[in-house]
Amino acid sequence: MKALLLTISIIITTSITAMSQNIDEIIGQIKSKFAPDKRTAIFEINYSLENDLLSLKGEVSEKFFRDELIKELSSKFNYRLEDKIEVLPSPKLGERVYGIVNLSVCNIRSKPDHPEELSTQALMGTPVRILKENSGWYLIQTPDEYLGWVDDDGIVRYNSQEMVRWINSKKVIYTEFFGFVYSDINFSEKISDIVAGDIVELINSSENYFEVKLPDGRIGFIKKNEAKLFDEWFSSLDFSSESILKTAKEMQGFPYLWGGTSVKGIDCSGFVKTIFFLNGLILPRDANQQALIGEEVSFDFEFTHLEPGDLIFFGRKASNTRSERIIHVGLYIGNKKFIHSSGRVRLDSFDKNDPNYNEYRLHTIVRVKRILNKQNLIDSLKITNNKFFKADFYK
Template sequence: MRIIKYVLVIILFYSCSTIDKSSIELFQRLNDSIQSKYAPDKRVAIYDISLKNEGNTLVLKGETDKAVALEELKEKLVRNNINFEDRVVVLPDSSVGVFVAALANNSVSNLRAKGKHSAELVTQVILGTELKVLKKHGSFTLVQTPEKYIAWVDNGGITFLNKNEFKNWKDSELLIYTKNIGNSYQDNGFNRVLTDMVLGAKVKIIEELENSFKVEFPDGRNGFVKKEEAESYSKWLIHLKPSKELIESYAKSLLGSPYLWGGTSTKGMDCSGFVKTVYLMNGFVTPRDASQQILAGQVVDEDLKLKGLEKGDLMFFGSKATKDKKQRVTHVGIWLGNDRQEFIHSSRRVRINSMNPKSDIFDVWCSENYLGSRRYLDVEDKEFLKL
């Protein structure tokens, strides 16, 4: 009798283990499929879910900002008779409290790969940029930018807003800074600097004066901005007419600006940050990285012969696809549309180079690693926003 009991226990143990193993394998297939559907790019979506066997219970763990993806996963698990306990955290989580949004409070706020100052700089946001708050941890907060990029920002670089405060900001008359770089001041005589300012920065207008705007920063500081260096944001939008010429004008105004990995401002910018800045001032919120920007817009110059390109088109460079590996986009520039085959890009600094081997500014690497071009102007695409 005792031997029979032991045999039954062993059979039951291995039966449970087999069931749990098969359930976990099925989960992995379902989970991978849902992640590919809702969060294929970790830079713009969070989907980190696993199924753990804890005692006699299968437990869903992890976090996601895609509630619909989690619900689909749970439905499929139930449909496949997999019993589980749901412990997945859906972002924004409880750590954010009443804060639904944040505003960049510095001329440029740095966003990092992890919630610490020593982590890699992955992107930046300029003053007045609206951010979605996902979770807080210590002195850093995980946020999502208008182009959906997700990264950590030092709390000193942002101001948190509850629902009413965010609505108030959205309803306020705002100012946009239109000079490449400058200052705001503590006094209307422009004698005492309050902070530096960069192209595209936004603050709230309190009062329009003869030579200045009195403004309020996201954290409540008041200051003055020279009228010749700024404009009412609503009026700027009304008068904004994106064009090839305007793209060229803003791009060339940034010539000589320093290269900065992760940079997106006139203080310093990487190649895709340069594109992002130029197009922002033409009314576009573009994807952040070159490998994302190539997925937006209309394909031009399919044969890579530099035919059909127009001023303002984005040119992409990197490693070409082989039978063993996929194409890898690592660089982007803006075509200038002249008979010298010139383009402008941020590489070491913002500079102009040529695709023409006879030019004294010919760029060998770009010529050999050209992957194709995309057009954003006059194109409707869900991959970028228009202001």
């Protein structure tokens, strides 16, 4: 009898373990399909199984993540499903689940505390989603879909109606690298600094200044020769490699900053992202994300097939025992030369006879991508085509 009971117990335990493994597999499959990158999507699911009740808990950043998971589980099992998954934004936030960056450069961290890693930055006027709050910090998502934490001074929270009004308003973009917003038309007192790519709302203009409104409602004045009406600026862009390289070269000497994506300090992918943004295009945040877009360019050590403006990615190539790992990116400028942010924004060369020869980078090239040759890709990357900059996203 004891042996029979032990056998039954083993069978039941084995069956439960097998069922749990099947559930884990489905959760993993859905996560891999819809939310493989934790930098851009949240899919944190746990569960309990008691008798015929499968209780799901956790949080997701998109409703359809949850819907697809429940659909798949329902099709595979006959359990009663209890859905306790929270779809972000958190209901605790109320209606103000969007925001506009309120600082010239807003630091965004990996966790909700000032000593934590600087993971990225956002410029004044950047629209964001707000997903949840923790002790005065907000988990936000930026137009490149990157996730991170910002303190409550970094953004101004808006509801959907306020966002639509802001999106539809006339705006000014700052085009010099560094400057100020002043409290008066004589430019005698400053109310904020301002950097290249910052976007503010236009109130009025004169021969010498733009009168603008910052996201938190402060009224100020910007020297007219340092900024442009956003629509006029955007319509003047040609999205060419020549323009990209011109911006890149103007930033030589700018300091390296891990997590930086602004002229105040930039890491390698932040440099590439910044120069493309200042030419009207929004690229993914990190180097290995940037490497996923564009057309693959064949590479040889004579750089036969490369063109100015191509992105060169560095790191470790895949082998039989190790996966590919991309850790750096630079911009090819021709004649075996490239520009990148490493210590500072600098020009280096793959030519061993060049005084700026960089042997280490030459031997760690993983792949080369071309972005500026396909109109459909350019169109998809334009600021004005990004969903965060469209009113319909907030309706």
